[in-house]
Amino acid sequence: MRATLPLTVLAVVAEEETYGYAIAQRLQAAGLGAVKGGTLYPVLNRLEQEGLVTSSWREGAGGPGRKFFTVTPHGRAHLAERAAAWHTFTERAAGLLPSVGSPR
Amino acid sequence: MTTGTDTYRRELVQALRTGNVPPERIGEIVAEVESHVADTGEDPREAFGPAREYAAGFRRPRSRWSAAARPAPTLLGALCGFLVGNGVVGLVDGEPALGMPAWVVLTAGAVLWIPSLVAVLRLSVPVPDPRTGRSITPAPGPVATAVGMGATLVAVAVACWGLAVLTS
Incomplete structure (x- = not known):
């Protein structure tokens, strides 16, 4: 889970421009479990440092400001590349693993 | 909040x-x-x-320089107070302080107040809030810091003067 977090967070940001809490909710809704703020923001910061996302603070409706994250063209290219590698890897690994319910 | x-x-x-x-x-x-x-x-x-x-x-x-600079304000402030105190006592008693004319020691202490103020200000740079652009920490501004440090120094000088007058 930890290892795939940067890639899944990047995928969520690539879907649409969004902010921390909404990203955490999206990951949970996708069945990836609850991600604490203390884990999520360092990942977002790293993605930004690597130039894969950019961020900007925006005034909320009456509420406090929120930091919105947007994917960069480099981030999109990186996501496509890593996603392809991930699928190749999982297909190969799945070929070695017994299928669910089959005798060992 | x-x-x-x-x-x-x-x-x-x-x-x-x-x-x-x-x-x-x-x-x-x-x-x-x-x-x-x-x-x-x-x-x-x-x-x-x-x-x-x-x-x-x-x-x-941390670079070696900035690590070494961390205790600077405290050390400079202590030295400043020490020199001013000795200078004042020397002046009141009409005797040299630390082997030098008392006014030299007093002046050295007073001049040293400037680098110690600079050191304090450098270590307490305000933290900007990206949401508002204002400072996130209710830190005193440079003027308030300078006034506060100046007042402390004057208080040290007055206290030493009082002590010297009482004991001489």
């Missing part, structure tokens, strides 16, 4: 400053925490862990 968030902010700013994180970065990190818990309704400690541990992930190596 709750007291829990206020305490957490103070602890986090302090831990990040100690970890040599630049002020702009500190402002970002603090604003992220506060904006997130405002959305989730969590206690910051629950969502981000103890401030010191969360700050440790952002720590930056």
